[in-house]
Amino acid sequence: MKQDNIIQYKSFAFAVRIVNIFKYLQEEMHEFILSKQLLRCGTSIGANVEEAIGGQCERDFYAKLTIANKEAREARYWINLLFATDYFNKKEAESLLKRLKKSAKLLVQFKKQLKPKKIIKLF
Template sequence: MEKPFDLEERTFLFAKDCRIYIRVLPRTISNIEDCKQLVRSSGSVGANYIEANEKLGEKDLSFRLKIARKEAKESKYWLRLLQELNPEHSSLSNPVLLEIEELRRILSAIITKTQK
């Protein structure tokens, strides 16, 4: 499937895919807590990117992009943890992990470009 060029849409789809993934996981105490963290961080990637697009200045743009990248890194952490503890669902988690790494790289490239 071809990924959308629109980064707002792509971050939205990432957050949606995370929510679809966590629906299939067993309801253990650790999964429940880790899933809550993933829901928060995955949604924050797109929310902060959207706020960056409504920048109030160059400093605000850079700040919001860095927060979005930080949330991407955090999402990757929670995804990796969930994947390690639920390897039977790696067919769902692998594509989501690849996507968040691509999004992190894209955000890093934008940050680098805007700081020049």
Template sequence: MAEDELKQRMKIFSVRIMQLVDELPKTMTASILSKQLLRAGTAIGANYRSVCRAKSNADFAAKLAIVEEEADETIYWLELLTAGNMVKEDRIRSLIKEANEFVAITVASIKTIRQSIEKSKIKNSNSKIYVPIV
């Protein structure tokens, strides 16, 4: 998936999270959980924008790991809202599916970039020229 497409998907996801938060009951528990959900759910896209500005492969992988964590945390808060009977499962099923897709995309990308980093290390270590000191 292209970088811009994923940015757009994550932005739409953030808006959907915002809409869900506004629909939640006005109880103390829902208020606390909604703040956690809003923070994590919107951080996915914000952190992915940071990934797109990574300075190195290692930086890219580290920033992607943050996106993965935020997506996974978002799934947790969504599941908790359902478990606490604050929202029906039907209402959030597609949000959980989308967040799981973000986790899968980031995990696959992290794996690929780490393999690339390792290959680069091996290639660089094999190409060193040793000059004996006389």
């Protein structure tokens, strides 16, 4: 899949990794609840980025990036919980959190490019 920018690329790559982790947690660790939560929010980041890029106006763009950022925060919670409950080792958790932090930084940077006054005028 070709991505047009870095946040598309990173969020898609993160989603692929999350799907693979989900499969592992379900098939090998027999964990069915927390893994679904991580799958949902971990893949939602990229889906919201795609929706933001395809949005009809700056307000749509901003709103979808805000949702993607919230999903990233939720994913961080589930990763930490899976680590704390011994489903992830320290290396795996740190690797996921590092990737997530980079993506979240990019989301914030993209949101900051929009001027708050422009957003207010759109309402």
